[in-house]
Amino acid sequence: MKEISCKLLVIGAGPGGYVCAIRAGQLGVDTVIVEAGKPGGTCLNVGCIPSKALIHAAEEFDKVVHMASGRDPLGIAVAPPTLDLVKTVAWKDSIVSRLNTGVAGLLKRAKVKTVHGWATFRDGKTVEVETETGNQVIRAEAVVIATGSAPVELPFLPFGGPVISSTEALALSEVPKKLAVVGGGYIGLELGMAFAKMGAKVTVVEALPRVLAQYDAELTRPVLKRLGELGVEVMTGAKAKGLSTKRDALLVETTDGKDGKVAADRILVTVGRKPLTQGWGLDQIDLDMAGKFIRIDDHCRTSMRGIYAIGDVTGEPMLAHRAMAQGEMVAEIVAGHKRSWDKRAIPAICFTDPELVIAGLSPEEAKALAGEIKIGQFPFAANGRAMTKQGEDGFVRVVARADNHLVLGIQAVGQGVSELSAAFGLALEMGARLEDIAGTIHAHPTQGEGFQEAALKGLGHALHV
Template sequence: MSESSNNQFEVAIIGGGPGGYVAAIRCAQLGLKTALVEKRKTLGGTCLNVGCIPSKALLHTSEQFVFAAHHAAEAGVEIDGQVSLNLETVMKKKDKVVQQLTGGVDMLVKKRGITRFDGHGKLLGDGKIAIDDKEEITAKNIILATGSSVVDLPFLPQDGETIVSSDQAIAFDSVPENLVVIGAGAIGLELGSVWARYGSKVTVVEFLPKVAAGYDDDVSKLLERSFKKQGLSIHTNTKVTGTKEIDGKLNVVAEKKGKELTFPADKVLVAVGRKPYTENLGLDSVGITPTDRGFIEIDDHFKTSADGIFAIGDIVRGPMLAHKAEEEGVAIAEMIAGKAGHVNYDVIPNVIYTEPEVAGVGITEAQAKDKGIAVKVGKFPLTGNGRAIASDATDGMVKIIACAETDKILGGQIVAKGASEMISEIVTHMEYGGSAEDLGRTVHAHPTISEAIKEAGLAVDKAAIHSL
């Protein structure tokens, strides 16, 4: 391994995903000589390459397909001939989106003068990093941003062909006749929705009592009803135990209330979560010991137990979300540069990009009850919203949770077409400590689905205008 003055940096970041590349750009903006180490050929991590972005491209095109094939005529749009799916073109479109965005990140990194190293980064101690055991760099400050990987089921190992993760489920070369999805979280529901729209018979199996477990029961129940109307078969309180062959066909075996259930499967998507990725990172060489769940412990300034080494994103506490990692990337860069970096973890939104979408921020009503916090709740259904009715998008609601004593907004949940965009309004009000009344008195354009947020804010004090 070789080292020169060109390989000495003020900051070196291992991992080029949303947390890592954002940290690198912010470091460079602040005048720090910065290195970025990434083992993929392209930057952007899981999110841009095989996660957030390609899945959203598939969600978009599948929504268009469903409209054209099943809803256009009732909307007065007549399409001559049969609507058919060209999956090869769909995948090319998805890949083009990914290439555009990963290429854009690469250009941003180059324009900022960040030195990029291709290869697997490994800590050696004393501020040194080996890259594929061929090259060595040194940095005064090292940021670990290596992200996460999919969780496997010991009794159902993934083979990448039949038993797959989301990495393969965004790239099927044909539409599976039967798709079994294990896990009713964001990944399972989103990709299950995609393939159901394209014609798969999709069965979602969830161990927990409800889908979208991070949301309140009324929100989850509304979502489940909507998914079932779209043709997804959903089994909650159901434990997958393995697979077996029946009449020459693979079946997923599960147990519910002591009874065995079997689901035929051409493909099985395992979507039971993600785990921190720190494989061969050299943590032992610097005295860092991950927790039992694999996370790296940090203090409130992202410092690990090793001097000069920081960690952000999916490998540390908090939700495994790209935007959370981005905010941490900015914050740690500013801290290293001597500025007051900060992340407000109370206002990080979470979204499931199905149709309808579901988005939430802050605490739920159930969490408030568990914590003994007295709250007032305001709800508004989209059945009372003019734009939703005009857009055939009445499956949904907005829910605001406010402190019973101060009226401060503690949380909000939205089920709606475009909920991912709408949630930012609640986040913004919470960021400055706004009240439900502030939300209810904010002027909204009419007609918009976002008016439901205003009405829910008013409903906290039983003052909603368009609700009985």
């Protein structure tokens, strides 16, 4: 059995793991990374990137369908369009492949040794990796666990046949005629809206009283309006119960206790993700857990000396950019730098139509923390650039303390607002006040002006509304 030694071993080459390894390599740390699949993890291979590719393709197809209807206000007319999903998926796969190659190249450039296989702990400093050419033992001074997460499977709707997870949804060869989506969170609505635009009859089944429950109702109102325009049926307060006998429908129970059926060729289950804490020898090491997640401190240290954990395996928010930031920090700590986790805000984006962005505290959370607050809200209906993009639905909202105007949270809903998330995060990290945002010259005509106008509104003197 082959044996190698290193200073840092990273288990998992997802966003957190590969960023950690690359940064460690840049700092001269002898680093090995172990990955059973392709580099990039869930986000690159079957999550963030491919889903956004599919969402973009669906948006483009929907535009053409609208033009073909003869109702396009821009005066553009085209012949009735068709969609070849096989070609669409192949295009999506080509993007993923290019990024896979890019990550592998970055690891090589940073002089990180990559071992392909499944790692299992022997003890806190040693893992055994099952590779295609035999088992390999790796001994390390420090270990980073970056094993990520996987879709939650419902016991009464196991994956297989017509029941699929987001992974399978991104690799379908044809658009389902009828798609039932179990779970009205961001994954379910992102993919549900995309398939609706591609021609599927979509029904969303959500057990809670409303979809996108993690966002406030005002923020989600434009999304609900768009769901209606796309013909998506939303069943709230409805619980999925299983498959029909013929496996052609989803069995549901409504709020009044009545049973019903939702006809479906495919049933997409999107009820959350679970950390991957099984299968890599957790029983061989003694880590404190925080529920189903690995407990960490503000340096991403676990309860065992020399073992760190980052990303989805450590809890919410399960976001790739959180994992990346943690990975970079841990690499610098291992290299001897002084770092700690002290983030004011981690922006979160829902790529529905329109898009949602939240950063920092909601109005309710801010009020609970600071007492009296100021809220400035600016509608895109008064923004010239939004009008020229036919994206008037939505707004930017800034939440600040009333006494010193310190910005505590920023939210937005609208077409393309995901690109404003960097400005929102930067403002919060730098401790901006309403006056700082209002006094910054924002380029015209852009949707970013809505951010400045919201701050001005919070100060009591918005200019364009």
